[in-house]
Amino acid sequence: MGxxxxxxxxxxxxxxxxxxxxxxxxxxLAGHVARCGGVGLVATAGITLNSGLxxxxxxxxxxxxxxxxxxxxxxxxAPDGVIGVNIMVALADYxxxxxxxxxxxxxxxxxxxxxxxxxxGLTAHAPDVAIVPIVSSLxxxxxxxxxxxxxxxxxPDAVVVEDxxxxxxxxxxxxxxxGTGDYDQYGTIRSIKxxxxxxxxxxxxxxxxxxxxxxxDVLHAIAEGADxxxxxxRFVPTVECDAEDAYKQMYLDCRKEDIGLIMSPAGLPGRAxxxxxxxxxxxxxxxxxxxxxxxxxxxxxxxxxxxxCIVSALDRAQQGDVESGLVFCGTxxxxxxxxxxxxxxxxxxxxxxxxxxxxxx
Numbered sequence: 001m002g003x004x005x006x007x008x009x010x011x012x013x014x015x016x017x018x019x020x021x022x023x024x025x026x027x028x029l030a031g032h033v034a035r036c037g038g039v040g041l042v043a044t045a046g047i048t049l050n051s052g053l054x055x056x057x058x059x060x061x062x063x064x065x066x067x068x069x070x071x072x073x074x075x076x077x078a079p080d081g082v083i084g085v086n087i088m089v090a091l092a093d094y095x096x097x098x099x100x101x102x103x104x105x106x107x108x109x110x111x112x113x114x115x116x117x118x119x120x121g122l123t124a125h126a127p128d129v130a131i132v133p134i135v136s137s138l139x140x141x142x143x144x145x146x147x148x149x150x151x152x153x154x155x156p157d158a159v160v161v162e163d164x165x166x167x168x169x170x171x172x173x174x175x176x177x178x179g180t181g182d183y184d185q186y187g188t189i190r191s192i193k194x195x196x197x198x199x200x201x202x203x204x205x206x207x208x209x210x211x212x213x214x215x216x217d218v219l220h221a222i223a224e225g226a227d228x229x230x231x232x233x234r235f236v237p238t239v240e241c242d243a244e245d246a247y248k249q250m251y252l253d254c255r256k257e258d259i260g261l262i263m264s265p266a267g268l269p270g271r272a273x274x275x276x277x278x279x280x281x282x283x284x285x286x287x288x289x290x291x292x293x294x295x296x297x298x299x300x301x302x303x304x305x306x307x308x309c310i311v312s313a314l315d316r317a318q319q320g321d322v323e324s325g326l327v328f329c330g331t332x333x334x335x336x337x338x339x340x341x342x343x344x345x346x347x348x349x350x351x352x353x354x355x356x357x358x359x360x361x
């Protein structure tokens with residue numbers, strides 16, 4: 001397993017740390033992943049919460065500066081690392097967060113929860129910033145590539161292919177299509193690679209996301225045609241993860257059968273720990289939670305009070321209220337059995353490669 005080159009940036013190992021919103025992957029986790037040789041991503045959703053900039057009424061106004069601040073802190077950990085951001089297209093301040101990411105020095109912008117059709121235009125003044133969409137189908141990759149090429153003369157610097165049957169958090173697939181057994185992640189990866197070869201004569205790095213936990217999973221992904229992996233849940237039970245200890249403990253305590261699907265007020269399915277789901281809705285009902293932040297472009301809670309306030313639920317969990325907070329995770333979160341460190345994870349995944357590099361040097 002060699003390095004991962006995304007645009008003009010190269011990580012020592014073929015691993016992107018997945019973005020986990022509302023400060024689960026903030027400066028600390030992203031910085032340490034980058035320092036260890038991967039691509040560290042700060043998740044932009046809800047980044048202002050608990051940043052010292054949020055007053056309770058300036059969510060959208062303070063988000064950009066909170067993101068710039070977070071990136072500065074991440075680079076203090078890994079000054080030469082490959083640090084980027086994950087931005088949901090569904091966010092109300094999506095465009096502002098793209099600009100703040102560039103201003104903050106992000107080297108990679110990864111976008112999911114919608115198709116980032118205008119991303120090349122938003123980043124045209126910063127051509128060195130790599131832009132990477134998240135898709136689950138060949139069709140989505142084709143739509144993005146053709147729009148970007150025709151409208152902006154640019155192609156993705158990489159594509160993340162997310163498996164909706166295993167990935168955590170918001171999923172870019174209809175609820176009824178998840179878990180049917182029909183999805184073929186690596187077939188999708190190979191078809192997307194072939195599309196870029198045949199249509200554009202380009203070798204675009206394709207990244208496998210969802211269900212990646214250990215070295216065997218990484219080796220399998222590479223053997224099946226992926227150029228790298230995106231891993232998120234594995235990094236939650238680490239010292240460096242930006243969540244409170246109670247959040248991490250949920251991973252250690254959960255069973256395989258505790259993990260399942262919810263419908264997010266964003267209109268997307270999501271995978272989470274389900275043991276406290278009734279309490280999430282009950283919290284908003286009991287406390288008459290209002291939508292004061294308008295964080296999403298479309299939100300059933302904002303529009304009709306349906307379901308729950310997702311940014312509030314994620315924020316409570318991140319701060320340690322796991323009784324009424326939402327804990328997103330992938331299908332393999334139950335495998336967590338201890339709190340480890342980012343470096344220990346990299347040692348497990350890539351010790352052989354590190355040893356070969358030392359011998360070559």
